[in-house]
Amino acid sequence: MLQAIGLTSAPRRDGPPVVDDLTFEARPGHVTVLLGAPGSGRTTALRLMLELEAGRGITYFRGRPLHRIGHPAREVGVLLGDVPGHPARTARGQLRMLCAAAGVPASRADELLEVVGLAGLGDQRIGTLSAGMDRRLGLASALLGDPHTLILDEPAEGLSPRERSWLHGLLRAHAAEGGTVLHTTADPKEAARAADRVVTIDEGRLVADQDVADFSRTRLRPRVAVRTPHAARLAAVMSREARASRRSVEVVAEGGSRLSVYGSSCAEVGDAAYRHGVPVHQLADETGDAGPGAAHPGSTGAGPGGGPSGGPSGDPGAGPVRTVLPGPASTVALSHLPPPIPVRPARGPLRPLRYELRRLFGVRTTVLITAAALIVSASLSVLLARSGRTPLPDLLVAWPDLLPLPPAAFAAGLLGALAFGDEFRYPALAAGRGTVPRRLGLLVAKLVVSAGVALLIALLAVLADLQSLRLVYGEDLSAVPDNVTQLALSWAGLSVGCAWAGLLGAGVFRLTVAGVAAVLAVPVLVVPLMRKLFEVPSARSISGLPGRLSELGWLQWPYGADRWALVAVRVVAQPVGLALSLSLSVLICAYAFTSLRGRARW
Incomplete structure (x- = not known):
């Protein structure tokens, strides 16, 4: 069961809050529709439930708020807007990546592609999917963790009538298995067709909470649509005859030459127009919405309630639309302000390494x-x-003086920047809740994967350059340098450092461009500064540092570690190595600071 109590969005500077003290519930085994006109606060209400927007109130999912649920994707399936996936990724690849995030087997992706009717389109790119296919993929993403509750924002928007029927059938099947379904719509007719219960809101406030039978009776009334050049005259005639015969008839001027007549039929309207010589250009039976947002300006005859006594659907004994609060929520005495709703990002992928590889x-x-x-x-x-x-050495890594970085090192930095840049640009993890989390496990996975890719590119670049030199110039350039170990460590450190600089820069500023700028800042800005520092003559040397460290009683060095430690010290002591170390230290501190500042707001 989903229980929303006292949902109130943060007030806007120039007006009231979008959602104001909204309380309702969605029961298991039922499809509940949150109905409201555009701008009524439907999407904001969903975001407050999912703790994506700051405000007040609380939402319980089977008795627990969302931040108390260990694995939210296995409890709540969410679809807000389009599928937030990279347009070049395939539908199957997107679902397999989200399987790693939700901690479910990758085979679940193929199962859901079959369920939503995309089994034959698994290899199609997301960017080429039609609106209907995109909604199907979004529904598959919401169902990945086999959740109990589905929260969907306008799931049928842009779908054909056949696709709408399929969607409503699938949601009905989920509810029939004991699940809870809550989705929004602006169409009262769709709400009447798809829902077991309809919660109507207007300007962020609860207007009615009804079962579908009461909703259809009070909100969807049959009417006769009339077009005539003498609309005012026909309206007066119909109202006068209704009063004379003591019938409940409502005539509403829709503007121009259009009338809507409630409580009558096409035959009666046509006969009245014929008797009084009023020409009629259109006469048709329709179903009209009599709820909030369906204002009828210029109405004549009976009041907006339907009959003379205010009853709906021409029923004099019927009362106005009642606001019915659900049982548990109606017994809650909100004597104090509801608790605040801080924005809490999701906990991140449950299998971060697998997620990052995919x-x-x-x-x-x-x-x-x-x-x-x-x-x-x-x-x-x-x-x-x-x-x-x-x-x-410069030939083997293709590093001319006119370039700030070798091509392979720049490529490693670019891929590192894309690791977080694409994450924020196409927030796949936001399909569950919130923005991309600054989770330590996800950061470590990205660091490990980006380092591995950087080392692979560095090795392939050296091999490709060596083979190209041998092919063009023969074996003259194939000699092995004496300090090959130090050169290899320097090259590996440069590649990994560039990848990490791009990764952390994009993670701090949430932009791929910022990550690339962090990579280029090392050779363009930081290295010249380090070289100026090294130009100052030094009075002391750090030579012999590994030996002095090994003399410490509490530090036991393995055999041969002195030589490796000395090589590492020499690599780091170079201007480029020192600049990279300094830049990475600054980026790590900035990343930690932004993460802690984000947690302080949660």
């Missing part, structure tokens, strides 16, 4: 960037070797 290799971007980096690196290496003035 995110990285689910699109062609990774392969294309890697291939482009290798081609450019091999071409530059051949061009640099032609002059004969470039040292062999």
Whole structure:
């Protein structure tokens, strides 16, 4: 059961809150529709329930608020707007990535593609899906964790009548298995067709909470639509005859030459027009909405309630629309303000490493960037070797003086920036709740995966450059340098450092461009500053530091570690290594600061 109590959005600067003290419930085994005109606060109410928007109130999902649920995706399935996936990712790849986030087997993706009718379109790109297919994929995303409650915002928007019928059938099947379904709509007729219970809101306030039978009786009334050039005259005739015969007839001027006549029939309206010589251009039976937002300006005859006594549907004994609060909510005495609703981001993917691997290799971007980096690196290496003035280490990594970074290192930084940049641009994790979480496990997974990809690109670049040099110039350039260990560590450190700089920069500023800027800032800004520092003569040297560390009684060095420690110290002591270390330290502190500041607002 879903119970929403006292939902109130944060008040706007120039007006009242969008949602004001909204209380209702959605019962298990039923389809509940939140009905309201555009701008009535339907979407804001859903966001308050899911703790995506600050305000006041509380929502219980089977007796627990959402932030108390260990695995929200397994309790609540959400669809707000379009599927937040990378347009180049396939439908199956998107679902498999979300399976890792929800902690369910990857086979669940194929099962749900079959359920929503996309089994034959699993390899189609998200960006090429039609509106109907996109809604089906969004529903599959909401069902991934086999949730008890479904919360959907306008799930039938843009669908054909056949697709709407299929959607309502699927939601009905979920409710028949004991699940709770809550979705929004602006169409009263759709609410009457699809719902067991209809909660009507207007300007953020509860107007009515009715079962579908009461809703249809009080809100959906048959009417006769009339078009005539003498609308006012026909309205006066119909009202006068209704009073004379003591019948409950309501005539509403819709504007221009259009009338809506409630409590009558086409035959009666046509006969009245014929008797009084009023020409009629249109006469048809329709079903009208008599609820909030369906104002009828210029109405004549009976009042807006229906008959002379205010009853709906021409029933003199019927009363006005009643506001019926559900049992548990109606017994709650809101003597104090409801508790605040802080914005709490989701806890992140349950399997972060698997999620990150599927995110990285689910699109062609990774392969294309890697291939482009290798081609450019091999071409530059051949061009640099032609002059004969470039040292062999620079040839093997294709690093000319005019470039701030080698192509392979820049590619590693770009992929690192995309790791968080695409995450915020196409927030797949927001399908459950909130923005991309700043979770330590997700950060560690991205650091590990980006480091592995950076090392792979660095190795492939060296091999590609070496083979290109051998192919073009023969075996003359294949000699192994004496300090190969230090060079290998320097090259690996540069590649991994660039990847991490791009990753952390994009994570702090939530932009891929910011991550790329953080990568380029190291050779363009930080390295020149470090070189100026190194130009100052030094009175002391750190040589012998590994030996002095090994003399400490509490630190036991393994055999041969002195040489490796000295190599590492020399790598870090270089201007580029020191600049990278300094930049990464600053980015890590900034990432930690923004994460802690975000938690302080939760």
